[in-house]
Amino acid sequence: MANVSHELRTPLTALASLAELLQDDSLPAERRRHFLERLEIQVRRMARLVDDLLTLSRLEENGAVSASGPLSLGPFVEDLLKSLEPLAARAEISLETSVAEGLRVTADSSMLEAALKNLVDNAIRYNRKGGWVRVSGDAEDGAWVRLAVSDSGEGIPARHLSRIFERFYRVDPHRSREKGGTGLGLAIAKHAAQKLGGEIAVESTVGEGTTFSLRIPQASGEGADGTGSP
Numbered sequence: 001m002a003n004v005s006h007e008l009r010t011p012l013t014a015l016a017s018l019a020e021l022l023q024d025d026s027l028p029a030e031r032r033r034h035f036l037e038r039l040e041i042q043v044r045r046m047a048r049l050v051d052d053l054l055t056l057s058r059l060e061e062n063g064a065v066s067a068s069g070p071l072s073l074g075p076f077v078e079d080l081l082k083s084l085e086p087l088a089a090r091a092e093i094s095l096e097t098s099v100a101e102g103l104r105v106t107a108d109s110s111m112l113e114a115a116l117k118n119l120v121d122n123a124i125r126y127n128r129k130g131g132w133v134r135v136s137g138d139a140e141d142g143a144w145v146r147l148a149v150s151d152s153g154e155g156i157p158a159r160h161l162s163r164i165f166e167r168f169y170r171v172d173p174h175r176s177r178e179k180g181g182t183g184l185g186l187a188i189a190k191h192a193a194q195k196l197g198g199e200i201a202v203e204s205t206v207g208e209g210t211t212f213s214l215r216i217p218q219a220s221g222e223g224a225d226g227t228g229s230p
Ligand code: ADP
Pocket: 118, 122, 123, 126, 151, 153, 154, 155, 156, 164, 168, 169, 170, 171, 172, 176, 177, 180, 181, 182, 183, 184, 185, 186, 187, 210
């Protein structure tokens, strides 16, 4: 609660002072526009924070998730990347995908989306201009699927790796805020992975990039080759 209050206080303080500045009738139009833009950024930040808190609290509610039939991973990943294409285009990042043909999981699709979307979103935001993000999917050990999100970004120093899945933990708080982060993306991804009966892991090299892998159960009855043939 103390963390959440602190996270909400930051944009609220900014909003209060912006509202005060905007009350000045003699403000030139250009300054007014500038303050309004900053106000919009703060409001959007608060909205994202509230959305992420709601997602996290839903994930923390006890009870099993309902698996929605076998889900084909190839088309699922394609759709997800399509929704993130505008963000990638703005950041000049290319999105690539290579998911093994016929790979399927028995998973709640909104849960899988919560996990994967946050990973790809981060891979785009903590990248460099002209960089790439790759999502791959392969069958592993017969019963598992390994989805990996790799990027050509800045990487994460080893000493932070054990803590980045904690709520509100950021390697560089200033950079996270500048990038519009809430500090909850990886906590959501980890919870979602656990609800899917799987786990999440990270490997990173500073200056080269990062790979997050999500290991979840394959759809039952799936062949070890991931083709779905008996
Ligand atoms: P945020 O909203 O700050 O991005 P997250 O929980 O999604 O919060 O991530 C926690 C921190 O982990 C980020 O602040 C960032 O420092 C680091 N991080 C996450 N993903 C990546 C990545 N792909 N490359 C480099 N750093 C990352």
